[in-house]
Amino acid sequence: MTDEPEANRTSSAADLVVAHWGEHANGGGDRLAWELARVFDDAPFYAGWRDESIEPDDVEARQLIAGDWLNRALERGGPFRKVAHLLGWQLASPLREYDVLVTSGNEPLFYVPPDDQTWVAYIHHTNRRQSDQLAEVESKPFEKARLLAHYAIRVAFDHNTHKPDLFVVNSEIVKRRVVRYWGVPEEKIRVVYPPVDTRTYSPSDAPTADYYFTLSRLDWHKDIDGIVRAFNDLDERLLIAGDGPERDRLERIAKDNVEFLGFVDEAEKRTLLSGAKAFVFNGRDEDFGIAPVEALAAGTPVLGVREGMTQYQVVDGKNGYRHARDGDSGPSLTETVRRFETEGVRWSDEEIASFADRFSVEAFHDGIRDAVAEAVSTSDTTPPWYVDYLSDDR
Structure with missing residues (x-):
């Protein structure tokens, strides 16, 4: 972090880092995260789990979650992967060096930021089997045990969904779910549609x-x-x-x-x-x-x-x-x-x-830049009276 007063800090690439929950499927979430890296093309890009075989040629991630045990858990998948993300994202030391953090996905919500870092969290969906698709467990074996597991996941996320300064979601539908299931105030959420070329x-x-x-x-x-x-x-x-x-x-x-x-x-x-x-x-x-x-x-x-x-x-x-x-x-x-x-x-x-x-790449770039600028502005902790002393005539 810099010692520069908050009011004078910017969201330039030199002060900003982008982090994605993990490159696992070359799906819509991955492609959106790669486009975030392009929005801030000079900023470092981290992924909780990196799979360079699916990365586009113009994007290069750095793996955030390190350590033999955690990497084995990520490779194994299932509940082991969830635990690895829970542990790996909490500290995420490389991210703490930057004034502005832009994340993609739910797992980064386990991160605990320093108090002077501005955080914009892009959310693709709420944990759907623990929210709007909860009723689907009725058709599965051992549904009561599944309900207990889903409850545990909800509790874990309930304590980790209020730290970002601003949430960005991919549709008005997800905005509604983030308000209802995570309890995030509506005024902390902006809609920026995913980039479609x-x-x-x-x-x-x-x-x-x-x-x-x-x-x-x-x-x-x-x-x-x-x-x-x-x-x-x-x-x-x-x-x-x-x-x-x-x-x-x-x-x-x-x-x-x-x-x-x-x-x-x-x-x-x-x-x-x-x-x-x-x-x-x-x-x-x-x-x-x-x-x-x-x-x-x-x-x-x-x-x-x-x-x-x-x-x-x-x-x-x-x-x-x-x-x-x-x-x-x-x-x-x-x-x-x-x-x-x-x-x-x-x-x-x-x-x-x-x-x-309205769903173009250009619209996405504009929306993300506006969201980051807004978050930087609203997270300013500089007392108004202190700004007065920075002028030349005081």
Whole structure:
């Protein structure tokens, strides 16, 4: 830390450090953290756990959690990884040297900062199995034991969610959850949408063809089941890109009009998104959902489930349609596809693409810089009378 008065300190890269909970999956959270590193491109970038094999060429992390025992726990995963993060983040000595800290993820909340450090914490989601998805444990074996474990995790986080000066979240949905489940005052939270490289997608990437498209990890919370079953009742072609633990089961229940593509690279993804009649999305209470935004940036209408952030990425009749999940009231996905086939949407491809600009990389950079500047300003502890003595005439 510098001895310079708080009022004169800045959020320049020389005084700022970025830290991400861990590079584990090359998922949306990792990509957002790497973009944070680009926002402050001269600042050091730490990761609780580093996996250089998935890092982009222009980002290089330094591993924060060190020590043979902790590293073995990180590699093992599961509860061992959670304990390693809990212990590793509390002190996190390299981070304490900087005036401003920007973190990504929940695990950094275990960090205990020095009192003169400004901290901005980007939160991707609350601990979902301990908050909005708690009811899911009813369908799992040993649910009472699971409830006890989830309670323990909630208690741990309840004592560690109030130290940052400012929280930044990826959607209004997550803002609501951070207020409700973590008790963070609403005035300490700002919404900055994740960065989607909307400029790399275009309606001109491919002519519209005769298929619907979805892209995601094939896992239970993406609810690809509902999409497959809907298209089993339709005479429409559906292409599914992505892989995951549900793939074999999904292939068994799918009819011949549903085709599984597996992993697709970025070039093929752009072509598939632009060429689809519509993109179909059914993720459960999505915190944000990047794939629908990529589809919109490609000028492709979205048929999205009416929940989570997805419901606000779709404007009914203009850039797509919203459907109700099976068992909820409202039009089903099958009915929505039929309506789309009959009515189409009102906006042109270019109008749909321009709607996605609010989620661009540039908007993310501006929002993060504004949040850091605000946090630095509001965390100033310099007494007003002391500032008066700094003027030349006193």
